[in-house]
Amino acid sequence: MQSLSTLQLRSDVLRLIRTFFDGRGYLEVQTPVSVETPTLEDYIDAIPADDRWLRTSPELHMKRLVQAGHPRLFQIGPCFRAGEYGRRHRPEFTMLEWYCANAGYRDILQETQGLLQAVAAGLGRPGPLPYRNTTIDLGTCEIRTVRETFAKFAGADAAALNTTEFDRLLVETVEPRLGRDCPFYMIDYPAAMAALARTAPADPSIAERWELYVAGLELANAYSELVDPVEQRRRFEACADRRRRDGRQLYPIDENFLAALGAGMPPTAGCALGIDRLLMVFADTDDIADVIFE
């Protein structure tokens, strides 16, 4: 149950996030919550709403706005994912998502780190943060590739694992150990695990993607966005094939989005951060129920 103190915390954190992005020249936007074409992803399912769907993320609409000439955008709002319910999940949750043109995933990593520090400072808690029997220093961070992380914490070669082996090892062995002392950014994913990210120019087996963890809790996901319309269509079609094979609902390909890419989009970095998860860190709880009203 949400207490008065977490209501206040949510209000404070939202205000601090808006102040942070406002100070960096970002425009706050609202894009449709009900959509005709939810983003095609292997394992994310949308909740139907009349003859449309509730968005699983605002990603495609926001990238269309970037392409239309708005280089810095952020949005805070609800997203919906079918069947996701647990101590760290709800089918409805609040997402912060932002995009920055002419930037890459390393740039937005630095910005994310700055955001965490700005929020902590604004809450009057700039020092080490007590969380779940450990202490998190937001003043620094650890950055490691997926391969380094899996080798270190699981003694495994991430490049040699299939996706099921990868997910299993990640959940059972790797994730709980990430970010015990400071934010942990796991970067450079196998290319197959980033449907909307650009592959690294020097190594096409690597996707320019990272995930942020604090004390085992996944907080954010970021990409150097894929802006090549031909490659994006190929990936959407391959994803649709896998969803068909797995017996999952199929969604139409978002032709408006592909048309926008086709009209030319600058290199862009994007990040999605779970607001409820961030509140869990500052509220020192491992149960999302403590920071939401339901």
Added chain:
Amino acid sequence: MYSASDLRKGLKIEIDGAPWQVTDFDFCKPGKGQALYRCKMKNMISGITMDKTYRANDKIDKPTLEERDFIFSYAEGNSYIFSDNETYEEVRLDGELLGEQKWFLIENMDCKILNFNGQAIDVTLPNFVDKKITDTEPGVRGDTATNVTKGAKIDNGYEIQVPLFINEGDTIKIDTRTGEYSERVSKS
């Protein structure tokens, strides 16, 4: 059959012909990855525990469990005999299966016996049972507020911690789920 989305704390499932109960459950979904259901579970016969992770499309066997009402009749050595109130069928269970519960049985007590494939695997007693204290140090007056306790025995020799004001001959209520003192029913 259950599917992984049916998993929750307390669910009873069958794995390799044995009944297991889920004791802890966590829904996990890493990044853009697939949903995984992490479970801790306990074997309902041997009591051993294990961790197991299921994928969303995994199917899980449902155990054939049947709970029936019995009355406790009598004990014979390490055997405990229960009878069905309607059919008068008798079931003989040994002390190991009953565990601590065997100390709290009283003749004609209503019990529930859980069967897995026709084999009794668990007995549930009423939550509370009244027992007479047969041996303890003399009571200490007045000390009812603190939670200081002393050792005591009931008629069959079971040792239990009781408050200091309890005397020999007093009847107390025991919580059969924990084996602990609950309250005093009557004074000697």
